[in-house]
Amino acid sequence: MSEIPAELRYASSHEWAKNDDGTVTVGITAHAQDAMGDLVYVELPEVGQVVAAGDEAGVVESVKAASDIYAPVSGEIVAINEALEDEPELVNNVPYEGGWLFKIAMSEESDLDNLLTADQYQAQIESE
């Protein structure tokens, strides 16, 4: 069973979100990276870009296929994980730590309430 940290929130499209005083760090879940296989390329948004919850905000490509990444909350991109340019495998190896993708300065705190809890996300992937 893939790890699903209890303190994070989840999008049904398999992103995780971690809120630190209004700055939300976003990555993809251990389950998602496992399903995709070895990642070889990550395309990230630009710092300063404004996104709405549900917008496409990047692409991760494994040897098998490309998958879109969606912003789980609305706001402005304030940081991207530049280490992924040379080491996309960080997403496979440490999806909840060094494999984070980008950070959003959240404009609507209520967006978080629309995301899944760890238990709800667990239930979703069990039903897939």
Next chain:
Amino acid sequence: MVDFGGWDMPINYGSQIEEHHAVRQKAGVFDVSHMTVVEVTGSGARDYLRHLLANDVDRVAPGRALYSGMLNDRGGVIDDLIVYKRDNDYRLVVNCATRETDLAWMEQHAGGFAVDIRERADLAMLAIQGPEARDITAGLLDGARAEAVQTLKVFGFAEDGEWMIARTGYTGEDGVEIMLPGADAVALWNQLLAAGVAPTGLGARDTLRLEAGMNLYGNDMDDSITPWEANMGWTLVLNDRDFIGRQPLLNQQENGHAELVGLVLEGKGVLRAHQKVLMPNGEEGEITSGTFSPTLGKSIALARLPAGATGKVDVEIRNKRQPAQVVKAPFVRNGQAVYKAI
């Protein structure tokens, strides 16, 4: 696991990239029992295959294998296959996805020839590939089988009982492919894994064959594409033998045709099948197979481009143009980068 022509097959057993590297650096084993094995016997077998196939079985001696296209009346590739030539008859290995079409086509054109066409669904097939593949495999076998693995020349094969051992493969590495009864295959598989050979899935099979510049039926060619357009011109023997599809090939040779070439991405992203290729002169082509090459650390592809394409082209990836270099495939042979810009 995925459904592959009615067979449950693994994309990968663990990490696809590690499986790929295992084949390039040591040895990996593929269960390719889904491949369709067909025996062509009878006094008319030679004449029949010289009519059916675009390559000429007379080109090789018994004990040798030959790669060929089987074409329709328009010169389109119905399938690509390997023929193993014995003293008096032939064995063919064709693709699983095209099994029914192939068998029907073969039966349809057997009229007038004294041949018997029989599928061998009882046989399994293991491909053991990599620089150490033959040493490790020979160490697990005895007598004639071990000797065959050690001494066969490239594209040679030998038989011992129900085993056929061939020094062929789909990876660009040294190795053997063994057709054998199903029960024997399970035992050999387990012995190979115990000897440190990596079980390797369909995912690595695809990245390895693409690095080796080898076509995948259904991606790089199909029944609307001729061998000329699929970098298979080297398999054509256009002598006076009247094989199916010959005249359209002669016409196309005279009039010109698109070509299948290699691409190495210099921009960002990953090349994938069906991406559009834009040439400096405004002409367009299309990627037929693309991936990330684990050996080269770059994205590579096969692409069908207008005749004479060379130099730099752009590939449209998610609505952005990314530069790529046209190259002559293969990309990798025996673990080393070998491609050249053209």
